[in-house]
Amino acid sequence: MDKLQAMTVFVRVVEAQSFSKAAETLSMPRSSVTAIIKNLEAHLGTPLLRRSTRTLSLTDAGARYFASCQAILSEIARAENDLSVEVAQLRGRVRVDMPGLIGRSIVLPRLREFEARFPDIDLVLGLSDRPADLIYDGIDCVIRTGELIDSTLVARRLGQLNWITCASPRYLSLHGEPESVSALQGHRVVNYIANATGRPLDWRFSVDGETVVMTMTSRFAVNETEAYLQCGLEGLGLIQLSEFAAFPYLQSGRLKEVLTNARCLPVPVSILYPDGRNATAALKAFVGWIIEITGPALSR
Structure with a gap:
């Protein structure tokens, strides 16, 4: 037995003072309403209503149960209303x-x-x-x-992040600009330590449509983007980071992109x-x- 439905039907019958009117407001057959009330009384083990051809009244047990049902249904309605308000107001x-x-x-x-x-x-x-x-x-x-x-x-x-290789003018004036990916072995780089693994990220490039992955050795390595960027600005070595992060420094001239023809695939x-x-x-x-x-x- 659906107890919540039974409570709802019982309250509606008492309020309407009629099985027929209650069935009408609930859009249910009268026979279904009658069956639900009979099953509810059987479940509770006591009559809830006194029926006659003209009147409908509550027994003592029915009056107590009616009050409890009203309180329960009211609390459920309040909870649902509060949730609806919360959803509507996005809180x-x-x-x-x-x-x-x-x-x-x-x-x-x-x-x-x-x-x-x-x-x-x-x-x-x-x-x-x-x-x-x-x-x-x-x-x-x-x-x-x-x-x-x-x-x-x-x-x-x-969106996506486009990864680029860049360096500061200070670094490039001292060490020159690498002309190819293979020339990186003769340059200083700063590595970025992946927090998930504790190891330096590989450097990735796209050369003639093929992805080239290189493990670079470095004197300096950091595990935070702002610190990594600062290492590049200070001229400590080549760095590889997103164009989004480098953009304002590329615009101001504090960084310069190198190996523009070997950009790796964008990162989602x-x-x-x-x-x-x-x-x-x-x-x-x-x-x-x-x-x-x-x-x-x-x-x-």
């Missing part, structure tokens, strides 16, 4: 983890815009090059670069979050906003 907290560069360059400058559009959504932003685990770290969604492994998460493409940028059944309205709103603001910046 709640969203915890996000993203690469520091994307957070500082794209997201943080647009937070006032987000607040104006979604005043009841609180954001907790984690900016780090170290990948976060949604479940272990209590994160609602993450922005990640690179190819994604299969998972139960929803992945939405935000995606946002990952639980499937629709587990994603809150606030999270979906944030994802939509992120897709909107990152598209132009990550399509360069």
